Amino acid sequence: MNAQIEDILKRNQLSVTSGRVKILELFLGSAGALSHGDIEKKAGERFDRVTVYRTLQVFLEKGIIHNIPTSDNSIRYALCKDNCHAGHHHDNHIHFVCNDCGNTICLENVTIPPVKLPKGFTSTQVDVVVSGICKECK
Amino acid sequence: MNAQIEDILKRNQLSVTSGRVKILELFLGSAGALSHGDIEKKAGERFDRVTVYRTLQVFLEKGIIHNIPTSDNSIRYALCKDNCHAGHHHDNHIHFVCNDCGNTICLENVTIPPVKLPKGFTSTQVDVVVSGICKECK
DNA sequence: AATATTTTGCAACAACGTTGCAATTTATTA
């Protein structure tokens, strides 16, 4: 089994189970972000829907993955590259959704631009989601 | 009946029906954005769920409202201030989600910052959603 | 007022998401 995957799980005090390993494999092997549905399809029949829900939730809590807001009721998830922790992410990149291929990707090299809020507002997180045509589909 | 509301509908070649009027009243009377669920609750028992879905869809297509992406599977909608048209919005503001009161508001005065994309990517829309504590909850 | 067009509500359904609990799997201890 992939040592990197085992390391991710152990580092986060999670039991190494076939379901979690499989889902991490999917993330590591995927160019873009994955929705719950994507994972269910790609994982085959082997895992119960509920297990996928619970696994994503745990990964999110531990800071192993982060989620990407959408306007179509299908949250996408992607691996955190940095050492993120529960509710304390260091990811600071924007996300791109291709209107052609549908892929959602992390643009790791494009940092979140500064946003000046009106007086009285404080911000804890800024999400930037750009949609358009990706490099591959151009 | 509110003349402004009738005007919005007529301008968009939509029949003036009690459901559409009611939903526009809700938007005009609300400080923040509304989810489908919010509208169903606030509208009372008077309208069928399906009518709310269809109305929001039509309003979206006509450019009467715009939607705000979220990470919790509950899209929010807000009135377009400018003269937006089907798939051709002029709104160029960011959105703020308060972690305390839960309100989602359009910050009309905060424009979307420029985002420099990697070579090969083209953008048609940029969504910025800031979460934190709002002016009221501070 | 009569007719044509559009919208609505209902019913039925599909997809998505949640919870409790017993069985299984994984981790820990001896």
Add this chain to the structure above:
DNA sequence: TAATAAATTGCAACGTTGTTGCAAAATATT
């Protein structure tokens, strides 16, 4: 390694959310 403790999984059952077809009702047009 075997026994035990702890955590995870699958199942079943359920609730919520979103979609579609169609006849009835409302609205717009003549």
